[in-house]
Amino acid sequence: MENQxxxxxxxxxxxxxxxxxxxxxxxxxxxxxVKELIAATRVKTxxxxxxxxxxxxxxxxxxxxxxxxxxxxxxxxxxxxxxIRYAGPGWSFGLLGLVDGNPxxxxxxxxxxxxVALLPKEVLFSILKREPTLWExxxxxxxxxxxxxxxxFAEQAFEPLRVRLARVILILAESxxxxxxxxxxxxxxxxxxxxxxxxSVSRQSVTKEIKPLETEGVIRMNYGRILILDMEALRAIAxxx
Numbered sequence: 001m002e003n004q005x006x007x008x009x010x011x012x013x014x015x016x017x018x019x020x021x022x023x024x025x026x027x028x029x030x031x032x033x034v035k036e037l038i039a040a041t042r043v044k045t046x047x048x049x050x051x052x053x054x055x056x057x058x059x060x061x062x063x064x065x066x067x068x069x070x071x072x073x074x075x076x077x078x079x080x081x082x083x084i085r086y087a088g089p090g091w092s093f094g095l096l097g098l099v100d101g102n103p104x105x106x107x108x109x110x111x112x113x114x115x116v117a118l119l120p121k122e123v124l125f126s127i128l129k130r131e132p133t134l135w136e137x138x139x140x141x142x143x144x145x146x147x148x149x150x151x152x153f154a155e156q157a158f159e160p161l162r163v164r165l166a167r168v169i170l171i172l173a174e175s176x177x178x179x180x181x182x183x184x185x186x187x188x189x190x191x192x193x194x195x196x197x198x199x200s201v202s203r204q205s206v207t208k209e210i211k212p213l214e215t216e217g218v219i220r221m222n223y224g225r226i227l228i229l230d231m232e233a234l235r236a237i238a239x240x241x
Contacts, residue, residue, distance in 0.1 A: 013038070015043075015066045015067060015115065016038055016041060016043055016066055016117055018089070018090075019089055019117060020034050020037060020038060020041075020117070021090075022089065023064045023090050023091065023092045024137070024141045025092075025137035025141040026064075026092070026124075027090075028137050029127070029131075029134055029137065030131075033127050033131065033134070036123065037123060037124070040123040041118060041120070042117070042118045043116070043117050043118075044116055044118060045113065045115045045116075046068075046115075046116065047110060048111065048112050048113060049109060049110065049111075050109060051107065051108070051109045052108045052114075052116055053093070053094065053104050053107065053108045054104065055074070055075065055104055055105060055106055056103045056104060058097070058103055059097025059102075059103065059104055059121070060121050061094060061119055061121060062094050062118075062119040063092060063094045063108070063116050063117070063118060063119075064090070064091070064092045064116065064117040064119065065087050065088060065089050065090065065091045065114065065115075065116055065117075066115040066116060067089055068088075068089075068110060068111070068112050068113055068114025069087065069110070069112055069114060070087045070091070070093065070108050070109070070111065070116070071083060071086055071087075071108070071109050071110075072084045072085050072086075072093060072106060072107070072108050073106060073107055073108075073109075074105075074106045074107070075107065080200075081197050082197060082200045083194065083197040083198045084106060086175070086176075086190075088175055095138070095141060095145075096145075098121055099138065111188075155167070156199075156200055160240075161199065161201060161209050162209050162212075162213075162237060162240075163238060163240050164199055165195070165199060165206070165213075166213075166234050166235075166237040166238040167238045169186070169219065169226060169234060170234060170235065172188060172190075172226065173186050173226075173228055173231075175188075176188040177228070180227070182220075182227055183228045183229045183230070183231065184228040185226070185228075186225065186228070189223070189224035189225055190224050190226070191203075191224050192206045192207055192210070194224075213234075217229055217233075218230045218234050218237070219234065
């Protein structure tokens with residue numbers, strides 16, 4: 001891992017506190033437990049495209065994005081890759097490996113300069129041993145993420161690419177969108193090959209689907225920035241059978 005120095009102590013406590021309050025499952029835990037986690041946590045920064053955690057590595061922390069964006073992906077033996085999601089502040093990863101004790105089954109790297117909080121496994125499990133009712137929040141989060149993955153695979157198998165692309169853009173807009181004069185701009189630069197990795201298709205296939213959306217006045221894409229011109233039309237496409 002290409003770890004960078006910790007944040008200065010005068011900066012990271014506020015960011016860390018906010019990230020842990022938003023992160024699941026720990027954000028739902030009692031304040032005293034969250035404070036205990038903060039006291040044991042380190043914050044590290046990663047430069048763009050540097051690996052935070054690779055597939056096959058042991059999981060000794062719960063990782064929480066404090067600032068920046070993490071690309072979470074899976075890859076095959078032939079080098080093809082599926083981007084599962086782009087995770088912003090408050091998103092946690094490594095939870096499954098902590099629960100079942102197995103190595104990481106996907107990889108995480110910084111999409112841009114990113115700060116990540118590392119919550120030690122032993123502190124998390126100490127709290128869970130002391131407060132066993134908190135395991136319900138862990139189980140709920142694992143189940144929800146499993147549903148998300150299963151839904152992704154089902155969509156890839158059965159939904160047209162146009163529908164899947166519309167849904168991905170809506171998800172990106174929900175997390176990274178902001179209103180502007182022309183509509184909603186997604187404040188996350190993604191080249192078409194990166195969109196392809198999210199949809200498990202080639203850059204050419206993404207380009208082929210984006211062109212009609214631009215012609216119809218639904219979106220506009222320029223230099224990796226997506227502008228949604230007609231949100232209702234995009235939602236209608238995403239709802240299509």
